[in-house]
Amino acid sequence: MIELRNVTKYYKTSRGKKYILNDVSQIIPTHTNVGILGRNGAGKSTLLRMLGGIDFPNSGTIHSDKTFSWPMGLAGGFQGSMTGRQNVKFVCRIYGKSEYEIQQAIESVKEFSELGDYFDMPIKIYSSGMKSRLSFGLSLFFDFDYLIIDETLSVGDKNFQVKSKNALKKKIENCNVLLVSHSMPTLKEICDSGIVVNDGNMTYYEDINEAIAVYDAINKQK
Amino acid sequence: MLKRNSLQIFSSVILALFLREIQTRFGSKRLGYFWALFDAMFMVLIFAGLKSAISEHSMPGIEFPVFLATGFLAFFMWKNIVKKSMGAFSANTALFNYKQVKPIDTIITRFLIEILVSAMATLVFLAIALYIDLDVSIKDFNMVMLGVFWLALFGFAIGLFTAVVGTFYETFSKIVDVIITPMMFVSAIMYTVDSLPPVLREIILYNPLAHFLELIHGSYFSKLHTNYVDYEYIFYWTFIPLFLGLYFYTKAEKKIIASK
Incomplete structure (x- = not known):
């Protein structure tokens, strides 16, 4: 369970505060894969970063x-x-992995990410797709309760997309995912429930299809 | 996933950062070992050369190259700690993507590495000095060590304070960056405070580094003394920036993490 209590998050801009979340209280239940929807700039990524513990609300708590x-x-990353x-x-x-586990991780990430020689080259020369493959491949090695994924599944060629989607499906048998995506088929395939982030509010829907319908309605209004 | 306590997380993060930093600094193509020695070595050669050209015996009973080496090794340790700490946040922002990595970990890691590098440089200097048969005997080993580690802590305090304040006021770290190197000339490294005219003596003793250098030189050489060292003065210079730095850091930690 993830509990947001009176969470407010804004960015200061030259034209005042831009609210991502404005006094939001919400409970996200356990054992559900959550798709996160919202227009560009609505704050989906910020929400993910806050859940991942590397960004923080201006007030309120996330527990x-x-x-x-x-x-x-x-x-990045x-x-x-x-x-x-x-x-x-x-x-x-x-x-805190041991040297033995590190060797295992290297083997499995190298194989999964299909980076070949690039695996031993500096990341700054990687394309964004290559970075995502590395990041995603690495995350598969750990046992998290939640995977936090921001659009990663849409990178790479068709083969790699299929491969990572299958890997993710296998992974979420044992854990859950918080997934930001603009691809409705992917969301329907992976997620059970949904969150729509819009105008400083976020609303949780138990059914991903309902969330998608709400999101479509928002898009039509604007 | 197994829950670890904060000390376990902290130590594995420090280890990871340490190995990463060592790899980038001393990687095969970087000549890190060379640069670790070069600064101090170069200065000692220059000033020892100058001194012998000007006057042969202005410091009777003291091996002048050893005097210079102790001063420059200490000063460069301090300077590198400050400079590396100042830049620690911006050099590692991408790693704050992992919530285990706290910004201050990067400063602590760099602090440890600089101490290690200085220790290695000192050993090389000692080996050279013994080889060319210089007198390197120490009057009071414990006091020299106290001086060196206190100086390192002073560097940590200034570095942390500058890193935190500099995150929000970039000008501040630029100013610190500019004044650090010239400090070399006003910190009693190539001369003793005693050898200065009284007016200059009073001015230079406002510089805390001069006190540290006097402490180290005065404890190292039996012919020198530590009468000019004001322990209370350097205590304030160490602990005020340290506590202010830590205080501002705790206030600003989240902003530093999220600022990337």
């Missing part, structure tokens, strides 16, 4: 006793001067 992955997404291999090692180490 959960579950473990969360790092937010996987197109934007890796140190550019380090190679793929070094980044894998680094992340394993901060999670």
Whole structure:
């Protein structure tokens, strides 16, 4: 369960505060895969970052006793001067993995991500798709209660998309996912429930189809 | 996933950052080992050369190259701690994507690495000095160590304070960055405070670094003394920035993490 209590999050702009969440209280139940919908700039990524513990509300609290992955997404998350291999090692180490487990992680990430020679090159020369593949492949190695995914499934060629979708489906037999995506078929396929972020509010819907319908209605209004 | 306590998380993060940093600094193509030695070595050679060209015996009973080496090794340790700490947040922002990594961890890691690097440089200097048969005997080993580690802590305090304040006021870290290197000339590294005219003596003793250098030199060489060292003064210079830095850090930690 994830509990948001009176959460307010805004960004200061030159024209005043832009609210992402304005005094939102909401409970997201356990054992459901949540799709997060919202227009560009509505604050989906910020919401994911707050759930992942690397961004913070201006007021209010977000509480959960579950473990969360790092937010996987197109934007960054890796140190550019380090190679793929070094980044894998680094992340394993901060999670306290043994040297043996690190070697296993390297093998499995290398194989899954299909980076080939790029695996030993600095991340700064990676395309955003390659970064996502590395990030996603690495996350599969850990046992989180929630995977936090920001649009990652739509990268790479068709083959890789199918492969990562299958890997994710297998993974979520044992854990849950918080997924931001603009692809409605993906959301319907992976998620059970949905959250719509709009105008400083977020609303939880038990049925992803309902969430998609609400989101479509918002899009038509504007 | 197994729950770990904060000390376990902290130590695995420090280890991960340490290994990553060592790899980037001393990687095969970076010549990190060379640069770790070069600064101090270069300065010692220059000033030892100058000194012997100007006057042979202005410091009787003291091996001047050893005097210079102790001063420069200490100063460069301090300078590198400050500079590396200042830049620690911006060099590691991408890693704050993992909630285990707190910004201050990056400063602590760099602090440990700089101490290690200085220790290695000191060992190389010692080996060279012994090889060319210089007198490197120490009057009071414990006081020298106290001086060195206190100086390191002073560097940590200034570095942390600058890193935190500099996150919000970039000008501040730029100013600190600009004044650090010239401090070399006003910190009693190539001369003793005693050897200065009284007017200059009073001015230079406003510089806390001069006190640290006097403490280290005065405890190292039997011919020198530590009478000019004002312990209370350097205590304030260490602990006020340290506590202010930590205080501002705790207030600003979330902003530093989210600011990327």
